[in-house]
Amino acid sequence: MHLTDTFQSALKGITVNVNRSLLTMLGIIIGVGSVVLMSAIGSSMQGVILGQISSLGAKSMVIFPGSSEGGPSALGAGRDSLTFEDIRELEQLGTITTVAPIIYGAGPATYGKEESSAQIFGVTAAFFDNQNLPAIEGRLIDTSDVNGNRYVALVAPEARDKLFGQEDPIGKSIKVGSNHYTVIGVTKALGSQFFQSADNRIYIPYSVARQVTGQKYVNYVTMTATESFAVAIDDVKFLLRRRHGIKNPADDPKKDDFIVHSSEEAGQILGSVSLGLTLFITTIAAISLIVGGIGIMNIMLVSVTERTREIGLRKALGATHRDILLQFLTESVMLTVIGGLIGMVGGVALAVITASIVKNILATYVFAISLPSMIIAFLMAVITGLVFGITPAKRAAELSPMEALRYE
Amino acid sequence: MADPSVPLIEIQDLSKSYFNDGVETPVLFHLNLKIHKGEFVAIMGPSGSGKSTLMQILGFLDAHTNGEYIFQGEPTQALDDDALARIRATRVSFVFQAFNLLPRTTVLQNVMLPLIYHPTIPSGERQKRAERAIELVGLTPRTDYLSSQLSGGQKQRVAIARALVTNPDVIFADEPTGNLDSASGVAVMQALKKLNDDGHTIILVTHELGTAQHAKRIIRIKDGHVESDTSDFTRLNTESAHNLK
Ligand SMILES: Nc1ncnc2c1ncn2[C@@H]1O[C@H](COP(=O)(O)OP(=O)(O)OP(=O)(O)O)[C@@H](O)[C@H]1O
Ligand SMILES: [Mg+2]
Numbered sequence: 001m002h003l004t005d006t007f008q009s010a011l012k013g014i015t016v017n018v019n020r021s022l023l024t025m026l027g028i029i030i031g032v033g034s035v036v037l038m039s040a041i042g043s044s045m046q047g048v049i050l051g052q053i054s055s056l057g058a059k060s061m062v063i064f065p066g067s068s069e070g071g072p073s074a075l076g077a078g079r080d081s082l083t084f085e086d087i088r089e090l091e092q093l094g095t096i097t098t099v100a101p102i103i104y105g106a107g108p109a110t111y112g113k114e115e116s117s118a119q120i121f122g123v124t125a126a127f128f129d130n131q132n133l134p135a136i137e138g139r140l141i142d143t144s145d146v147n148g149n150r151y152v153a154l155v156a157p158e159a160r161d162k163l164f165g166q167e168d169p170i171g172k173s174i175k176v177g178s179n180h181y182t183v184i185g186v187t188k189a190l191g192s193q194f195f196q197s198a199d200n201r202i203y204i205p206y207s208v209a210r211q212v213t214g215q216k217y218v219n220y221v222t223m224t225a226t227e228s229f230a231v232a233i234d235d236v237k238f239l240l241r242r243r244h245g246i247k248n249p250a251d252d253p254k255k256d257d258f259i260v261h262s263s264e265e266a267g268q269i270l271g272s273v274s275l276g277l278t279l280f281i282t283t284i285a286a287i288s289l290i291v292g293g294i295g296i297m298n299i300m301l302v303s304v305t306e307r308t309r310e311i312g313l314r315k316a317l318g319a320t321h322r323d324i325l326l327q328f329l330t331e332s333v334m335l336t337v338i339g340g341l342i343g344m345v346g347g348v349a350l351a352v353i354t355a356s357i358v359k360n361i362l363a364t365y366v367f368a369i370s371l372p373s374m375i376i377a378f379l380m381a382v383i384t385g386l387v388f389g390i391t392p393a394k395r396a397a398e399l400s401p402m403e404a405l406r407y408e
Numbered sequence: 409m410a411d412p413s414v415p416l417i418e419i420q421d422l423s424k425s426y427f428n429d430g431v432e433t434p435v436l437f438h439l440n441l442k443i444h445k446g447e448f449v450a451i452m453g454p455s456g457s458g459k460s461t462l463m464q465i466l467g468f469l470d471a472h473t474n475g476e477y478i479f480q481g482e483p484t485q486a487l488d489d490d491a492l493a494r495i496r497a498t499r500v501s502f503v504f505q506a507f508n509l510l511p512r513t514t515v516l517q518n519v520m521l522p523l524i525y526h527p528t529i530p531s532g533e534r535q536k537r538a539e540r541a542i543e544l545v546g547l548t549p550r551t552d553y554l555s556s557q558l559s560g561g562q563k564q565r566v567a568i569a570r571a572l573v574t575n576p577d578v579i580f581a582d583e584p585t586g587n588l589d590s591a592s593g594v595a596v597m598q599a600l601k602k603l604n605d606d607g608h609t610i611i612l613v614t615h616e617l618g619t620a621q622h623a624k625r626i627i628r629i630k631d632g633h634v635e636s637d638t639s640d641f642t643r644l645n646t647e648s649a650h651n652l653k
Contacts, residue, residue, distance in 0.1 A: 002531060005524040016512045313508050316469055317570075318497020318525035320490050401496070402470040405508065 001323045010330035017303070021335055024299045024389075028339030028381045029346060031292015035285040036347025037354070039373035042281035044355060044365050049274045051191065051364045052266075059225045060130050060263045061096065061232060063240075065217065067254055080217035081257040084210075086243055087218060093239065095232040096223045100126035103209040104219040109163060109202055111174045116162040119201045120176060122209020130222040131190070138170045138185025145184075146205045153181035157189045158199035176202060179212055191364040199363075229262045236260050282373075289377060293384040296336075300388040304396075305408060311396040312404025324397040325390065332389030336382040343381065344374055414481040415442040416578060416609055417466055422475035424461055424632075435461045437632045438475070443611065445577070448604040450623035451613045458632045459613045460582050466611065467502045467580040468495050480577070497525045501571035503581035507563040509555040509570075515542060516551050519569045526574055541569035545599045561592025568599050578609040585619055597622050 014021045065079035087101045103122035108115055121127075128140045135154065145152050153174060160169055169183045181204060190198035209215070225232035240258050241248055248255040311324055348369060355367035396404050424436040435458045443449055451459050464470040465477065468484075477484045479495070487495070501522070509518050519538040523529055529537065542551055545565035550558060558566065564584055571579045581600060585593035593616075601622050604610045614620050628635040 001524055005531070009524065012513070012517075016510075309508075310510065313510070314521075314525070315493070316467075316496060316502055316508075317522040318493055318574075320493040320525075322490075323493075323525060400470045401468075402464045405469075405504075 001319070001326070006323070006326045006330055009327045010334060013327065013331045014334060017306075020299065020303050024296060024335050024385070025339035025342065027292050027295025027297075027299060028336055028385055029292075029343040030295065031289050031384075032340050032343025032377045032381045033347040033350065034288035034292070035377035036344055036369070036374050037350045038281050038285045038288065039370040039377075040347065040351030040368060041354060042278055042373075043368035043370045044351075044358070045277050045281075046274050047366055047368050048362060048364050049270045049277075052270055059229070061223050061225055061229070061236070062261050063090075063221045063223075063236065064259045064261070065220070065257065066259065067257060079257075081244065082218045082221060083216065084218070086240060087221065089239055089243065090221065090223070090236065093232075093235050095226055095235045097226050098126040098129045099221060099223045100124050100130050101206060101218040101221050102127060103206060103213060103215055105209075105213065107177050109159070109174055109176045111163040111169075111172060114163050114165075116159070118159045118162070118176075120209070121201055121203045122206045122213075123203050124206045127203075127222060128187075130224055133190065134188050135185040136188050138183070140185060140187075141203055141205055146207050149207050149211065150205060151179060151181045151208055152184045152205065154185045154187060154203040155183060156187050156199040156201040156203075158197060159202050160186050162200070174202075176204070177212060179208075189363065197363075225262070229264050233260050233262060285373060285377070289380050292381060296381070296384050297388045300385075300392065304392040307392065308396040308399075308404050308407040311393065312399070312401050312407065315397070315401035315404060321397045324393060328390055328393035329386070332386050333382070335389070336385030339385070340378045340381050344378060347374075415478075416445045416447075416480060417441070417443040417611075418476075418478040419466075420476040420478070422465070422472050422477060424458070424465060424470075424472045424474075435632050436465075436472070439632075439634055441627065441634065441637070443578075443609070445609055446604075446607055447625060448601075448610045448623045449612065449625045449627060450620035451611065451627050451629060452615070452617075452620055453629035453635070455615075457629045459629050462629065463502075463580050463582050463611065463613055467500050468492055469502060493525070494527065497522065497527065498574060499577045501574060501576040501579045503564070503567045503571050503579065503584045505583040505586045507555075507560075507567050507587075509563055509566060511556065512554060514552050514554055515547060515558070515566050515569075518555055518566055519573050522570060522574050529574070537573055538569070541573040542566075544572065544602070545569045546595070559592065561588045561595055564588060564592070564596050565599060568596065568603075572603060572608065576608075578611060579603065581610065581612045583613050583615065585614065585616070593619065 063082065065081040082101075084101075087099060090096065091099045100123060105120045106117060107120055109118045123141060124146050125140065125142050128134070134140070138154070141152065141154055144150075153176065155163070155169060163169070163174060164172070169186060172183050173180050174183060175181075187201075187203070237251070237256070237260060240246075241256065244257055246255060246257065253259065314324060351369060352367050355365060358365045396407070399407070419439055419441050422436060422439045423434070426433040426435060439462070451462065453459050461470070465472045480499070484492075510521065516535070516538055519541055520534050523534040523537065539548070539551065542548055545568050547562060547565055547569065550562060555563060555566065564587070568579075568581075568584070571581075579600070584596050584600070588596060597619055600610050600612065610623075612619075612623060620626050625637070625639045627637045
């Protein structure tokens with residue numbers, strides 16, 4: 001039998017019973033498609049998490065007031081253990097740099113008739129270094145704004161949209177609390193941090209925030225380690241414990257009235273979240289593949305009677321064992337490969353759609369695919385199709401023509 | 409090709425049992441037969457006597473259990489799968505009672521099917537040969553019909569065209585008229601008769617004496633034994649007259 005005959009017989013086998021072929025392919029399409037979709041969601045979520053990690057800055061550290069039970073939720077809760085004097089001394093430490101104290105609150109902001117509530121951040125120029133946050137319009141708050149107690153404001157994109165809509169905000173005057181500020185710039189979008197939008201913010205100079213709030217403490221401090229985190233964290237703890245009169249040689253975080261975090265440990269936490277997510281997605285993907293595989297298997301087994309008789313007839317007409325196997329192999333390869341490709345394309349398309357929907361809720365969610373899982377899904381589906389396509393054919397080919405023709 | 413004194417088909421002490429889940433069903437017992445090239449043989453006998461079983465063994469569609477099957481002077485015992493496939497592709501053809509056409513496939517493609525397994529007929533010649541075979545059974549106007557769009561008699565003639573397209577040494581037909589009305593049956597028998605006149609060896613199973621009388625020799629099988637083997641048509645005719653009361 002010529003190769004072209006094998007190919008034509010296989011093509012005939014596929015087209016002669018379109019429903020059977022479509023159902024077989026459907027199993028493969030579902031199997032591959034759902035794996036591709038699930039793994040794409042997994043990759044996108046990992047991207048979100050990695051984005052969280054990198055938004056923390058490479059060597060960034062943060063000090064929150066309060067004890068460890070409070071955790072980051074103590075943020076803005078009015079804990080007053082971090083004083084201005086603490087900040088001044090932290091600035092003297094050689095193992096950290098860009099010490100950025102933050103006074104934080106929330107309140108109404110108005111521009112003309114537009115009123116909206118926003119997060120108000122009193123910051124120094126160092127804050128923007130630590131956050132890696134540039135201005136997309138106008139300029140950032142700089143040292144002269146802070147030293148000169150200037151009533152200027154920098155708005156984040158969401159706050160800008162709420163107050164100004166399409167209008168150019170630069171140079172406009174907004175009212176925050178009972179004071180007026182001149183808008184000097186717009187920051188780049190931060191997306192979400194710890195799954196919370198960081199873009200409904202208005203930044204004002206730290207010195208001005210101290211004045212208008214009358215607050216005697218800072219809400220948190222960000223900084224950058226100059227060498228290793230370990231040394232920097234030790235230095236910070238030593239300094240603050242000395243200043244706050246805390247004796248804590250055993251380094252028990254419960255005894256402290258502050259918490260030091262580094263982007264390294266945050267990265268580790270997010271990394272383990274990401275690992276859990278990967279395992280979860282992999283499990284679901286494996287289940288989809290098994291379901292798809294069972295579908296393929298069923299269709300192949302259902303058509304086995306008809307195919308066995310066909311094999312009997314072909315053998316009666318002179319087909320060799322090899323002719324039969326080659327035909328069925330070719331048929332199965334065509335079906336599974338076409339199905340697998342459709343599944344991949346479909347899965348990717350669904351992942352794109354998913355991304356465009358989720359983006360509205362989670363701004364940093366971007367479409368991503370996992371090539372290895374696509375390849376694995378494809379290969380698994382093809383192998384399943386081949387095994388269940390060929391095994392019955394192989395069994396039938398081993399029968400005498402009459403035994404195969406009698407099969408029911 | 410072969411020495412004409414060598415029988416086309418010779419079986420010696422041939423027996424066949426079916427085995428299903430270890431249960432043995434003996435069907436044929438110690439048969440001895442010789443069939444020569446050019447013969448037209450009808451095999452008759454009661455239902456269940458083993459006619460189809462014998463035909464399938466002679467047509468290389470099933471294996472026998474004991475004894476010898478010598479085809480064109482060569483023992484077939486030791487032949488491997490590929491050698492048997494080659495014999496099926498080139499030397500013998502089978503016409504089934506149940507037609508066994510490929511579904512959802514045209515007459516032409518059905519008739520061309522054996523040619524893709526034929527080792528020597530060039531692929532360029534297939535269509536021409538198939539069309540000639542279709543013409544021989546009088547189905548040229550139906551060449552592009554699907555097998556499902558044919559009557560029973562037409563299907564069987566397609567099966568005959570498929571059987572003769574490889575120009576085999578022998579054509580086996582197991583009750584080719586069994587599913588047909590008498591008019592279609594006559595058309596099928598005429599097609600087979602014409603093949604025999606052209607020198608093809610035909611071996612046929614039938615229940616009907618009228619059909620068997622197209623043959624030149626009648627072998628009667630009963631309970632797996634050869635009951636009679638005769639070319640004496642005067643006796644047959646009286647017998648048939650007797651049967652018709
Ligand atoms: N696959 C099989 N397994 C077991 N027994 C079988 C099988 N095929 C046929 N037989 C038995 O072999 C015997 C002969 O069957 P066979 O089909 O050869 O009869 P037949 O002479 O062709 O009958 P009919 O005229 O009804 O077609 C029957 O008793 C049948 O039950
Ligand atoms: Mg029979």
